[in-house]
Amino acid sequence: MQINQNKLKQRLILLSFIASILLTGLKFFAYYLTSSNAILSDALESIINVIASGFAFYSIYLSAQPKDRNHPYGHGKIEFFSAGFEGALIIIASLFVIIEAVKRIMDPAPIQNLLQGSGFILFTILVNTAIGYKLLVEGKKANSLALVADGRHLMTDSISSLVLIFSVGLIMLTGYVWIDSVASLLFGIFLAYNGFLLVSKSVAGLMDAVDDALLEKVVNTLTLNKKTEWIDVHNLRVQQYGSDLHIDCHLTLPYYWELQKVHETIHNFENILKDSHTGETEIFVHADPCLYQCCYFCRIADCPVRQHAFIKDIDWNAASLVKNEKLYNEARIHIP
Template sequence: MNTHAPVSPAEDLPGAGPGRMDPAESQRINSLATGLSVSVALVLVAAKLAGWFASGSIALLASFFDSLLDLAASVTAFLAVRYAARPADNEHRFGHGKAEAFSSLLQALLVSGSAVFLFFEGTQRLLDPRPVEAGGWALGVMVLSLALTLGLIRMQTLVIRRTGSIAVTGDRAHYSADLLSNVAVMGGIALAVFAGLERADPILALFVGVLLAKSAFDLGRESVNQLLDRELPDATRAHIETLLTDDPRVLGVHELRTRAAGPLIHIQVHMDLDPFQTLKEAHDVVVAAEMRVLEHYPAADLLIHSDPKGYGEAHGRGFFDADPEPHDGGAR
């Protein structure tokens, strides 16, 4: 019979992630973050548009379009975190959590579009350079943008540490790219205005395009992983298994399946129990295991199947079970 030391809060996994916070509290915090993001995006769109009209800087125009896409993405994230936290209903028995992943994927597509635009415009201006006018005005706009973006990223980082929201993570990816973009744009404008290097403006715009393309790829990959029900990280799975088996009456677990859906996680597992105990006793063991998991993952949806000890190994694999590791010298 397996025995396990009690799982204390100190043994809990660090950081945040899906399932670790009550959905209502997660929605409240994420809504504040995405609401502030929308407000910052609105200010930056207006300031950069005015700055471009005054200066004609292609790098500033590129930054304006990036902020315009950020505004669309931030509004999407603002709506997605509210929808994702809604409870399950008759049409969505597993809840609405994947709305956050859809929002994040849309953000990745928008960032990709921004990168393509930068590559096109930057190449055109590299071949046909134009002077940057009203450089002081343009630099003032970028200083404002830099300060607002730094503050927003700091706040988003604190929120992600608490909620692990993929929608807010996607939003932060936008603004992290913007932070580098703002520095690059300021450098391009300064070199064009004060050093007469007109091609510095489009060259740095192309550099920003590369950064945006990488950000879009990383964000899209994470979104697709969640949409395709990728398993939770190994450390999280091991922690869940430890919680499930932290009871001498639990003889083992197998066929553990996990997936994330926005702020929620779904867990399915088979639990080995004493075949000679009563149904009531088996039920009590399962409920106790559920309570241990929910203490650490309050936004988890659990489905525990009880197996009499020895039956789980004999009743064969299900359709969705992974193939076993091949034996030495043998075929699968």
């Protein structure tokens, strides 16, 4: 299943790469027809689509490679770098767009053949929207930041092209040529903002920042499948590298259990987490022996070594499970 998923990701990003080359050519042809600064800005931004899609294809290929001696956690982090690279290129392109727009505002140039040029841009909008939407949907399913980033970039390109068509319509209705340069300037600012978002998310991933949505998903999986013998889970760490999910945690179990039973329980614990994720999942579980304080929230009714009566269960949540301590402090129970 993982192999098929990787092949699907590679086919999708290859489709994006080929489409970006063709659509960029169409946009430059539209600029040749019209001499519109806004259309030129859109065409220049599309060059970024080509470069970014090419790099994203390589990153997805590399992230699919199995872990090796030099990369024991796999190659999934390349997708963060790919998204950051794409974001940086978008920011650079936005600077050129803004500078050119300011020049044209100060020194306006004639515009022609707007209707014909707009027809080409409308076609690129339809293609970019279809491919971008597909990349977003499949990227979220596969937890691929590279696919999501490229899909979001294409969708952003479609939105900006729609604004471009709107500005061209205004020029045709009003005859005010300066609208073209103002639209280009706004487009450049919009590009810079989206590039900044991509770079920020990339840096967060490379720095192993907590993904709150992913952490909540893992916590919800544990809560919904909570077993009586799982006395406590703490020191939970969750990281996503490409399609690969890595989970570390401590699991508190009865101290008197034999090693075989501990092993079987941890194995079942791991399988529950793996079944909730479509990609490769690597889990490291450290087994902790229970303490007498755990009796207050331990749900094992027939425990042969119980020293205190059960008082209440503890709600598992992201804030408490990430702490490197057993959860009896979370119970707010007076322990003598």
